[in-house]
Amino acid sequence: MVTNGQLCAGESVLINGASGGVAMAAIQIASLLGAKPVIAQSRSAAKLDRLTQFGVDVGIDSSRQSQVDVVMAATDKRGVDLIIDTVGGPVFEANMQSLAIKGRLVNIARLGSATAQIDLGQLWLKRLKLIGVTFRTRTEEERLECIQACARDLLPHLGAGRIHLPIDRTFPMDAIGEAHAYMILDQHIGKIVLTID
Known part of the structure; x- marks a missing residue:
């Protein structure tokens, strides 16, 4: 959000x-x-209704709404400054269209697909930044810098309980198949946790 996405207030x-x-x-x-x-x-x-309590101002139900239309309506046709994407391919084109001039797209996962086509005209005209994020290729020094930045920016909020992730459901380790089946249903909000007795 901050290190790669360069988010600023407002x-x-x-x-x-x-x-x-x-x-x-x-x-x-x-x-x-x-x-x-x-x-x-x-x-x-x-799910969107439940997410308002975590800080969502505008929800997009992609099963019935156009991401681009909702984003443009919510930003006075400007587009968003930053996108945090965990989906990948299926939303890539809409993400490009949803970005403002000089917008940044930070991809941290590819849950929908690892491939997408890019309209280089959008990239060029809007002067966009596409940023891939992973810990897998970071050096130990880079990992430490990231951890220190997170501690600096987020520990006060974590300590005060302003950042928390709900646990949707727990399963014992021997029910891992059942946990996976529940995850595939895509009805959870937050984390599904395996427990060890």
């Missing part, structure tokens, strides 16, 4: 796949850091 943010754990953390961080509006996209209106 900028607009869109978060795809909003009911997952990483996305829910991003919603809360964006809200606490003064993003306006915080826009969240999900395939479920019921």
Whole structure:
């Protein structure tokens, strides 16, 4: 959100796949850091209703609404400054269209697909930044810098309980198949946790 997305207070943010754990953390961080509006996209209106308590200002039910139309309406046709994307391919084109001039797209997962086509005209005309994020290729020094930045920016909020991830459901380790089946249903909000007795 901050290190890669360069979020500043007052900028607009869109978060795809909003009911997952990483996305829910991003919603809360964006809200606490003064993003306006915080826009969240999900395939479920019921999930979007529940996400308002975490800082969502505008919800997009992608099962029945156009992401681009809702973003443009919420930003006076400007587009968003920052997108945090956990979905990948299926929303990539809409993400490009939803970005403002000089917008940033931070991709942190590819839950929908790892491939997409890009309209280079959009990239060029809007002067967009496309940013991929992973810890897998970071050096130990880069990881430490990231951890220190998170501690600096987020520990006070975590300590005060302003950032928290709900646990949707727990399963014992020997019910891992049942936990996976529940995850595939895509009805959860937050984390599904395996427990060890």
